[in-house]
Amino acid sequence: MGQRTLADTIREITRNHLEHNNGLLLGESITAVGWVNNTVPDCRGIVELPMTDVAGAGIAVGAALAGRRPIFVIRFQDFLILNGSPLIYYAAKVKELHGSTAPVFVRAIATDNLGPVHSGVLHSIFMHFPGFRVWAPMTPGEYEDTWKDYLSHDDPMIVSEYRLSYATTGEYRDRRTDGAEITLFAISSPRLEVEKASEILSTRGIKSNIVHIVRLKPFDIDEGRMLEPLRASKRGLVIDSGHEIAGAGRSIAYELSSASGCRVNALGLKDATKCLSAPLRNAAPDAARIVETVTALLQR
Amino acid sequence: MLQRTPDLGVLPELSRSADPGQSLEVFRRMCRSRYFELGALRAAEARQLNSNVYLSLGQESIAAALSLALAEFIIFAQHRCHATYLAFGGDPAKLRDELVGLPSGTSGGRGGSNCLQCHENGVAMYGHHGLIGENVPLGVGMALGSGKPVVCFFGDGAAEEDYVFAAMGFAVTHKLPVLFVCEDNDLSILTNVSVRRSWSVVRVAEALGMPAIDIADDPWTALFRAAALKQDLPAFMNIRTCRANWHVGTGVDGPPEWDRFALVKDAFARNGLVAKANVLEAAEKVAMEQIWDNELLRTLSGK
Numbered sequence: 001m002g003q004r005t006l007a008d009t010i011r012e013i014t015r016n017h018l019e020h021n022n023g024l025l026l027g028e029s030i031t032a033v034g035w036v037n038n039t040v041p042d043c044r045g046i047v048e049l050p051m052t053d054v055a056g057a058g059i060a061v062g063a064a065l066a067g068r069r070p071i072f073v074i075r076f077q078d079f080l081i082l083n084g085s086p087l088i089y090y091a092a093k094v095k096e097l098h099g100s101t102a103p104v105f106v107r108a109i110a111t112d113n114l115g116p117v118h119s120g121v122l123h124s125i126f127m128h129f130p131g132f133r134v135w136a137p138m139t140p141g142e143y144e145d146t147w148k149d150y151l152s153h154d155d156p157m158i159v160s161e162y163r164l165s166y167a168t169t170g171e172y173r174d175r176r177t178d179g180a181e182i183t184l185f186a187i188s189s190p191r192l193e194v195e196k197a198s199e200i201l202s203t204r205g206i207k208s209n210i211v212h213i214v215r216l217k218p219f220d221i222d223e224g225r226m227l228e229p230l231r232a233s234k235r236g237l238v239i240d241s242g243h244e245i246a247g248a249g250r251s252i253a254y255e256l257s258s259a260s261g262c263r264v265n266a267l268g269l270k271d272a273t274k275c276l277s278a279p280l281r282n283a284a285p286d287a288a289r290i291v292e293t294v295t296a297l298l299q300r
Numbered sequence: 301m302l303q304r305t306p307d308l309g310v311l312p313e314l315s316r317s318a319d320p321g322q323s324l325e326v327f328r329r330m331c332r333s334r335y336f337e338l339g340a341l342r343a344a345e346a347r348q349l350n351s352n353v354y355l356s357l358g359q360e361s362i363a364a365a366l367s368l369a370l371a372e373f374i375i376f377a378q379h380r381c382h383a384t385y386l387a388f389g390g391d392p393a394k395l396r397d398e399l400v401g402l403p404s405g406t407s408g409g410r411g412g413s414n415c416l417q418c419h420e421n422g423v424a425m426y427g428h429h430g431l432i433g434e435n436v437p438l439g440v441g442m443a444l445g446s447g448k449p450v451v452c453f454f455g456d457g458a459a460e461e462d463y464v465f466a467a468m469g470f471a472v473t474h475k476l477p478v479l480f481v482c483e484d485n486d487l488s489i490l491t492n493v494s495v496r497r498s499w500s501v502v503r504v505a506e507a508l509g510m511p512a513i514d515i516a517d518d519p520w521t522a523l524f525r526a527a528a529l530k531q532d533l534p535a536f537m538n539i540r541t542c543r544a545n546w547h548v549g550t551g552v553d554g555p556p557e558w559d560r561f562a563l564v565k566d567a568f569a570r571n572g573l574v575a576k577a578n579v580l581e582a583a584e585k586v587a588m589e590q591i592w593d594n595e596l597l598r599t600l601s602g603k
Contacts, residue, residue, distance in 0.1 A: 024445065047444070050473070055437040055466030062441015065426065070445070089431050090438060098407045098417050098427050 007166040009140040010039040010107075013147050014071060018045030026060045027073030027107075028053075036073055036109070037166050053082035061091045064102040064156070077108045077160070078120035091156040092131025101154035105147075110189065110241065111163040112283040115276035121188065121242035121269070121284070123160035127217045127251065134217040136160040136188040139171045142214050160216070162189040162241070174225060175210040180233040182294055183209040185226070185256065185264075187216065187248060188241040189284045197290035204291075206298060209233055216248055221259050230256060236264035237294060241284035244268030267293050301493075301500045302514055304486060304540050306558035309515030311524060315567040318520050320576075322368065326519045327564060327577050329364035331584035333383040334561060336392050339592030340382070340399060341550045348601040350401025351412030356383035358544030361560045362483055363387035365519035366451065369526035370479065373451040375425040376439035378483065379414035379432065380543075384453055388425060390418040392591050400601045433458035437467035440478055449477040449533065456538075457488030459501040465508070471534040472509045479529060480505070480536045485543040490553070505536035512536040517560050520567075 017023035018041070026047040030040055040046065049056040060072040074080055080087075091102040110121045126132045133155050137143040150157045172191055175198070186194040191212055198208045209229040221227065230236045236256055240249035249266035257264040267285050274282045285293070302308060315323070337357050344353045356363070360383045367387035377384040385395055390406070398405030399413055406416050407427060417427035426442070428435050432455065439452040458464060459482050471478045482501055486493050505512035511532055515521050517539050529535040542556035568577040 050466065050470060052463070052466035052470065055440075055463035055470065058434065058437025058463060058467060059441035059444060059470060062438040062443075063445035064441075065438065066442050066445025068445040085431060086434065086437065089429055090434060093429055094427075097411050097415060097429065100417070100419070100426075 003169055004140055005166060006138070006140050006143060006168045007037060007039045009143050011041050013143070014039070015041040015043050017069070017071065018043050022068060024063050024068045024070040025073065026056065026063070026070055028056065028075065030073060036075065037163060039166065040073070053079055054085060057083035058086035058090070060104050061086045061102050064091060064104040065094075065100070069103055069105065069151070071105045071107060073107045073109070075109055076114070076118045076120070077110045077122045078117045080108055080122045080125070084125070087156060088126075088129050092129055095131060095155065102156060103150065103154045104156045105150050106156065106158050107161060108158055109161045109163055112189070113281050116273050119274045119281070121160065123158060123188070123216055124242045124247040124251070126158040127248055131155065132217060133157045134160065135215050137214055138162060138165040138188065138191050139168050141171045145214070160188055164189065165192065172212045174212055176229050177207045177209055180207040180209045180229065181298055182206070182235040182237060183211060183230045183233045184290070184294070185211045185213055185236060185238040185252065187213045187239065187252070190239040190241055190290065193285070193287040194239060194290060197287040197294070200287060200291045201294055204295070204300070206294060206300060208294065213252065216252070219252055219255060221255060226256060227260050230260045230262050230264070234262050235297065236260075236262055237297065238264060238266045239285050239290055240266070240268045242268055243271065245271055265297055304557065306516050306560070306563060307518070308540055309513065310518040310521045314520035314524055315518075316571050320573055322523075323520070323573065324576055324580055326361075326364045326368060326523065327568070328580045328584060329367060329387040330360040330519070330561060330564065331581045332392070332588065333360040333363065333386045335585045335588035336386055336395070336591065337382055339588055340396070341545075343399070343592060343597060344550050346603070348597055348603045349399045350409065351399060352548045353399065353413045353550065354380045354382070354548055355545045355550065356380055358556050358560070359383060359483055359485065359517070359541045360387075361517045361519040361564065362481070362522060362539050362541060365522040366481065366526050369523045370449070370451050370530060373449045373479070374439070374442055374446070375423070376435035376442065376450060376452045377416065377425060377428055378435060378454045378458060379428045379430055380455065380483070381414065381416045381428060381453070385416045385418055385425060388418070389421050389423045390416070390425065391421070392588065396591050397600070400597075402600060433461035433464040436464045436480065440467040440471050440476060443471065443476040443478045444474060447477075449479070449530065451479045451481060453481050453483060455488070456482055456484040456486060456493050456501070460497060465504060468505060468510070468534070468536070469508045475534070477533040479526065479533060482536070482538045484538050484540050486540070487543060487547070489547045502536065502538045510534045510536055512538070514538045515540070517541040519564060
């Protein structure tokens with residue numbers, strides 16, 4: 001475990017981009033209320049947008065057309081519904097239609113327990129549309145890889161972040177367990193819970209493998225890292241922080257199942273609105289829900 | 301709101317006092333667009349094109365005039381963009397090929413009539429994707445990112461989009477070099493402005509804090525006013541014009557309120573330039589007929 005947090009990493013990447021790479025960072029209320037959880041540096045190149053979701057995204061895409069490789073900060077992923085049209089209808093289409101590019105780096109921040117329009121996880125929607133790269137980094141090393149990938153391509157990138165991961169200092173490792181009965185593929189915030197879930201399952205006599213998934217689209221199936229543990233365990237479960245129906249979890253489960261011939265299920269949010277009240281928050285699957293689901297799947 | 305008339309805000313003395321060479325060049329560009337589109341119209345009706353057409357017929361004078369005033373500007377055109385593309389210097393053969401759906405088209409035949417781009421011959425024109433008004437925040441972002449002057453063309457319907465106002469306001473806040481041009485044909489498909497709203501986009505632009513004018517599509521006035529406004533950007537021009545054909549396709553619902561092409565020729569008759577104008581018109585007509593040569597088109601389209 002190093003001491004540099006994910007927030008430190010994002011801030012350093014951003015400072016270098018803005019001060020040395022002619023980059024821009026655009027967003028609403030960036031330079032107030034904690035500078036986006038201390039992920040934004042106080043330096044040149046920051047553009048405070050008025051509260052103009054839609055136009056703000058269009059301005060960011062225009063800056064991308066100008067070659068500035070802008071970082072566009074969305075404080076709550078739910079706001080991507082408003083900001084989505086310039087991203088989906090222009091940035092993601094301009095390469096195929098016109099051969100030019102609009103590489104905008106969209107920091108889409110998710111969190112839980114803030115009610116119906118501040119707790120959403122929308123990376124699945126952007127996986128649906130052609131033209132995006134969609135990643136969900138949760139650690140310093142993963143974020144650096146994400147940024148390198150963005151710079152080495154010319155596509156708009158949706159970076160699905162999770163607020164509670166900003167204090168993370170270490171890296172998550174996949175785990176293979178002899179005799180595992182199921183392989184747990186974790187995406188986004190459930191990754192913070194999956195090891196705990198695996199330990200609980202172990203105490204109940206159920207061994208499990210863990211595979212961490214960062215790159216949602218394009219989703220490249222890794223034979224050694226994904227299919228080997230899946231084939232060995234014969235069952236899989238993809239756990240995502242977004243809604244389960246038509247979501248990233250089911251999509252990736254389908255791909256893993258098709259590639260392996262093994263049965264792979266998906267676990268995500270229930271088909272219910274996220275309410276502000278505790279019993280009805282419909283938060284991302286935690287260790288208890290993962291354990292409950294695995295136990296049911298294995299009929300134990 | 302001011303009434304739509306062909307002489308709204310027009311400075312009539314300009315057609316007499318303007319440099320004859322400049323006046324004739326504006327007209328040549330109008331002729332290029334008109335005769336190109338008459339060929340495109342025939343090809344569309346013969347089902348030789350690969351996409352629907354959004355014709356600029358009737359509206360050519362705006363792009364023709366502004367292309368002279370704003371030659372160095374980056375262009376974010378609206379969906380009705382044939383006249384803009386041609387006036388600023390786009391290759392007619394590439395536009396034809398785009399409409400036919402050929403790899404040699406402006407976007408390799410993938411975009412079609414309302415998605416034209418041009419990045420050659422000193423022209424920087426970004427293609428529209430069809431979401432009306434989308435080009436306005438994009439153009440503002442381009443001005444922010446590049447520091448270069450940008451012109452955004454859009455229609456009176458797009459002017460009602462909330463993100464258009466927001467982007468215009470952002471341009472004022474950051475003093476960005478953007479000229480916003482509303483090509484106001486009074487129609488969203490077939491619904492008049494008066495049915496859609498009670499307020500004026502010109503007043504909104506003024507309220508945002510930018511110079512704003514409301515004129516008819518007299519090319520001399522448009523050129524003169526654009527040349528002045530580009531010294532004081534961001535700024536807004538609402539230019540009343542008449543679309544001759546349907547929103548999309550070649551159909552016609554009746555005669556336009558006025559025919560600017562004919563009015564310009566009338567002005568040439570009054571100021572002694574009609575003979576030279578006729579020569580230019582004939583030359584462009586021949587050149588565009590060659591672009592749409594039947595034999596060539598059959599070969600290109602396979603139809």
